[in-house]
Amino acid sequence: MYRRRRARFAYFLILPSLIVITLLDLYPVIEGVFVSLQNQNMMRPNPEAYVGLRHYTRALFEDIVFWSSVGKTLIWTAGSVIGGYIVALCLALLLDRELQGRNFFRALFLLPWVIPDVCTALLWKWLYGDEFGVINFLLLQAGLIETPVQWLANPDMAMGSVIVVQIWKLYPVMFVVLLAALQNVPRELHEAATIDGATTRQAFWYITLPFIRSTSVIITLLASIWTFQSFDVVYLLTGGGPSGATRILPTLIYEKAFWGLEMGYATALGLLMLVCLLAISVAYLFVYRTQRGEA
Amino acid sequence: MTATTTTRMESVTLLRQRYRRAFIALLAYGVLAVAATVALFPVFWMASSSLKPGPELFARDMTLLPVNWTLENYRNVWNNTNFPRYFWNSFQVAALSTILSVVISMYAAYALARIQFAGRYAFGLLMLVTQMFPHILLVLPLFLIIQRIGLLNTHAALIIAYTAFSLPFTIWLLRGFFESIPEELEEAAAIDGASQLMTFHRIILPLAGPGLAAVTMFGFIRGWNEFLFALVFLQSRELFTLPIGLANFQEEYTFRWDLIMAGAGIITLPVLFLFLLMQRFIVQGLLGGAVKG
Numbered sequence: 001m002y003r004r005r006r007a008r009f010a011y012f013l014i015l016p017s018l019i020v021i022t023l024l025d026l027y028p029v030i031e032g033v034f035v036s037l038q039n040q041n042m043m044r045p046n047p048e049a050y051v052g053l054r055h056y057t058r059a060l061f062e063d064i065v066f067w068s069s070v071g072k073t074l075i076w077t078a079g080s081v082i083g084g085y086i087v088a089l090c091l092a093l094l095l096d097r098e099l100q101g102r103n104f105f106r107a108l109f110l111l112p113w114v115i116p117d118v119c120t121a122l123l124w125k126w127l128y129g130d131e132f133g134v135i136n137f138l139l140l141q142a143g144l145i146e147t148p149v150q151w152l153a154n155p156d157m158a159m160g161s162v163i164v165v166q167i168w169k170l171y172p173v174m175f176v177v178l179l180a181a182l183q184n185v186p187r188e189l190h191e192a193a194t195i196d197g198a199t200t201r202q203a204f205w206y207i208t209l210p211f212i213r214s215t216s217v218i219i220t221l222l223a224s225i226w227t228f229q230s231f232d233v234v235y236l237l238t239g240g241g242p243s244g245a246t247r248i249l250p251t252l253i254y255e256k257a258f259w260g261l262e263m264g265y266a267t268a269l270g271l272l273m274l275v276c277l278l279a280i281s282v283a284y285l286f287v288y289r290t291q292r293g294e295a
Numbered sequence: 296m297t298a299t300t301t302t303r304m305e306s307v308t309l310l311r312q313r314y315r316r317a318f319i320a321l322l323a324y325g326v327l328a329v330a331a332t333v334a335l336f337p338v339f340w341m342a343s344s345s346l347k348p349g350p351e352l353f354a355r356d357m358t359l360l361p362v363n364w365t366l367e368n369y370r371n372v373w374n375n376t377n378f379p380r381y382f383w384n385s386f387q388v389a390a391l392s393t394i395l396s397v398v399i400s401m402y403a404a405y406a407l408a409r410i411q412f413a414g415r416y417a418f419g420l421l422m423l424v425t426q427m428f429p430h431i432l433l434v435l436p437l438f439l440i441i442q443r444i445g446l447l448n449t450h451a452a453l454i455i456a457y458t459a460f461s462l463p464f465t466i467w468l469l470r471g472f473f474e475s476i477p478e479e480l481e482e483a484a485a486i487d488g489a490s491q492l493m494t495f496h497r498i499i500l501p502l503a504g505p506g507l508a509a510v511t512m513f514g515f516i517r518g519w520n521e522f523l524f525a526l527v528f529l530q531s532r533e534l535f536t537l538p539i540g541l542a543n544f545q546e547e548y549t550f551r552w553d554l555i556m557a558g559a560g561i562i563t564l565p566v567l568f569l570f571l572l573m574q575r576f577i578v579q580g581l582l583g584g585a586v587k588g
Contacts, residue, residue, distance in 0.1 A: 003411070009491045010410040014418060017403035017462055024459030025425040028436040035436055094327060099320065107574050108331050111338060114570040116520035118538040119559040122545070123341045126552055134340055137357050168337065173581055180582050229429035232522045236542060250431040257435050258527070270432030277427055 029274070032267045040264030047263075055268035065244070065252065066269065073248040075159060076234070077227045080166035081220055087167060088174035089216075093208075096182040106179065113172035121236035124165045128152050152238055155245035162234050162246050166227060174219050181215035182208065221284045225277060249273050341563070345369065345556040352553055368557035376548075378558060380533060381540035385562075388450050388536055389518030392457035396514050397507060400462050404469035405495055409478070422463040430460070434527050441528060448530045456528070457518045465510045472506025473499065509576040512569050519566060537562045 036056070039049040059066045091109055095102055112120070127135050128151035136148040151161040185208055193203045231250040234240065240251035247255075249269065257266035344352060345368055347361040372378045406412070407419055437456065438447075446452040476499060484494040500507075522538045529535055535543065541558045548554050570577060 006410055006491070007412040010406040010412040010415070013402040013406040013410075016399045017466060018418070020399060020459050020462060021421065021425055024437070024456065025428060025433065025463075028433050028440065029428065031436040031440060032432060035439065091330060094323060094330070097320075097323065099323065105327055105331065106578070107571075109334055110574075110578070111335060111567075111570075114516065114563075114566050115338065116538060116562050116566060117522055118520070118541050119341070119563050120337075122541065122555055122559055123337055126344065126556065127337060127340060132353055132357075132552070134357060168334075176578055176581050180578075225427055229431060231431050236522075250429070253431050253435070257438075263435060263439070267432070267435045270429065270435060273429055274432055277429060281427060 029271075032271060035264055036268035036271055038264050040267070041262050051264070055265045056272070058265065059269055059272060065247070068244070069247050069249050069252045072159065072246065073228060076163060076166070076246070076248050077224055079159075079163040080170055080227045081223045083163065083167040084170035084174055084223060085216070085220055087171040088178050091171070091175045092178040092182050095179055106176065109175055110172045112168050115169075117169075117232035118236060120165065120169055121233050124168075125152065125237055128161060153242055155242050158238055158242055158245045162237050165233055165237065166230070169233065170223055170227065174223060177215060177219045178212060181212040185211045217284065217287070221281065224280060224284075228277060228280070229273065341556055341559055344552065345560040347553070349553050352556075368553045369561065372554050372557045372561065376544075376554065376558075377532060377535070377540060378537075378561065381535050381537045382561070384450065384534060385519055385536040385538075388453050388457065389515050392454045392461070392518045393511055393514035395454070395458040396461045396465055397511050399458070400465040400510070401469055401500070401503070401507065402495075403462075404466045405473050405499060407466065408470045408473035409481070422466050426463045426467075430523055433460075434523055437524075438527055447528060448534060449528075450534060452528045453521075453524060453536070456524050457514075457521060461514045461517055465514060468510050468513070469503070469506050472503050472509075476502050505576060505579075508573065509579060512573055512576065516566055516569065519562075 037050060037052060038047065039051050040047050095105055095109075099105075115123070127133055130136060130148040130150050130153070133148070133151070135151070136145070139145045140148065149157065151157050189207050190203055193207055198206070229250060231254065234246050234248055235251050235254065238246045240247035240255060250273075253266045253269050253273070256262045256269065260266075343360055346364045346366070348363055348365050348367060351358065351362060403418075407415065407422075441447050441452045446455075480498055480502075481494050484498050485491075489497070520538060521536075522542070525536045525539045526542075529539065532540075532543075537558075541555065541562060544551065544555050544558060
């Protein structure tokens with residue numbers, strides 16, 4: 001009796017959230033599925049005409065831009081996540097010791113995380129500038145380059161440049177989470193290893209790493225999901241250019257929807273992206289489960 | 296004799312160890328200082344640039360710190376552009392959506408943390424999956440829907456969207472806080488004959504104060520910083536929020552980096568203040584949200 005009353009109370013509690021999430025998260029996706037099967041091209045008449053899977057076949061089999069954009073998105077995601085993880089792990093290892101002012105340093109390194117995306121992007125645009133950018137200025141002063149580098153305007157440099165910005169944005173959260181995981185490694189294990197004559201490197205590989213493995217898997221998964229779908233930084237820094245060098249999927253979708261006015265096609269691309277994201281997540285979680293099963 | 300030599304040898308090794316440790320600590324500080332300098336340089340440069348008068352900003356010989364530092368850029372942004380308007384818009388949208396999402400989510404989070412009900416697992420899973428939906432996908436059909444119901448170019452559309460998108464994360468985070476409150480407390484209240492809702496309001500909620508503070512701040516920062524939905528939903532300049540207002544500066548005031556940097560400073564300051572004020576909660580929140588999720 002009490003339990004049933006309690007359960008009814010629970011439904012009453014979750015109802016508002018459920019309504020909001022259904023209306024604004026689930027319903028749009030369903031509507032999106034319908035839109036992706038319709039013409040929805042604002043340059044042509046009859047937007048609601050049913051076109052079947054034409055947008056999907058166009059993306060998968062005809063549109064070279066789509067596939068090149070998929071490749072760019074993978075480079076962008078992998079580069080940012082791997083770079084961010086390396087930076088985060090190094091900082092976390094450095095701070096994982098008895099150190100005066102550890103919390104101060106932790107706050108310091110977390111700081112880039114609070115800078116709003118727009119500010120991050122515009123700030124880096126200013127840093128990267130070819131005439132008045134401080135990065136070029138410092139490199140010129142140091143004699144490392146002879147003419148200013150076009151960090152964002154040169155198609156060969158642009159992807160690397162935007163990845164650096166994303167690493168800067170991404171590493172703080174990874175760092176905080178990894179540091180917390182490192183602090184859970186029992187000190188006695190390291191002491192025992194030192195007594196048994198293990199080198200620092202051995203201790204890292206056989207003690208530290210297994211302990212932070214599951215945290216690493218989860219945090220790199222989350223970072224991949226965030227980066228894979230992130231729009232602001234690239235849109236504001238390069239707008240997908242120069243000549244498509246940084247045209248990752250989110251900027252391609254935005255371009256198609258609001259400049260090309262091809263809402264149907266853009267939505268189809270968005271749904272393909274969602275499928276990719278879900279696939280990545282499932283694969284990751286599968287790896288994570290099996291690894292944990294073995295350990 | 297043997298005894299004294301061993302103690303002496305021991306003390307020598309101890310001393311050596313201590314030196315070694317001190318050296319490693321010193322080295323760690325050195326590396327940390329260098330790393331912090333590199334990591335924070337962009338922020339430093341933003342602050343420095345925003346305080347430089349125009350000629351210094353575009354000088355051939357750059358200086359790290361402003362030579363004649365000035366608040367002129369800030370005054371210009373505040374007095375001669377639409378910035379105060381954007382500031383107020385952003386504050387309204389962020390504050391209202393945060394209040395809405397915290398109030399709605401605390402009930403769901405409590406149910407998820409404390410009550411056994413059919414569909415509990417599915418509901419938890421839904422919270423995780425919806426967090427994964429790419430915003431660039433959601434924004435397209437939402438744009439059509441919002442247009443259809445006539446809410447395009449209104450703050451209401453933004454407030455609703457922000458509320459919905461912070462819900463899953465907020466619920467997930469608050470759930471952890473509710474779980475850490477001892478269960479005996481509500482059992483005692485239930486025996487005393489308090490209604491379930493009353494127990495929640497009077498006993499559980501006050502104890503979840505730090506958690507509520509943390510999610511409120513997360514929600515506010517999220518609304519304050521959000522870019523994509525504001526970009527798509529808003530068209531009139533007087534409705535712009537800070538992020539798109541500032542992004543628009545690029546076209547409106549080309550090459551006015553003095554205005555852009557001061558504007559960026561104004562957007563960052565409130566968030567920075569909240570961050571410094573509640574740093575501990577933020578770290579807790581990140582750990583709760585990321586590690587459990």
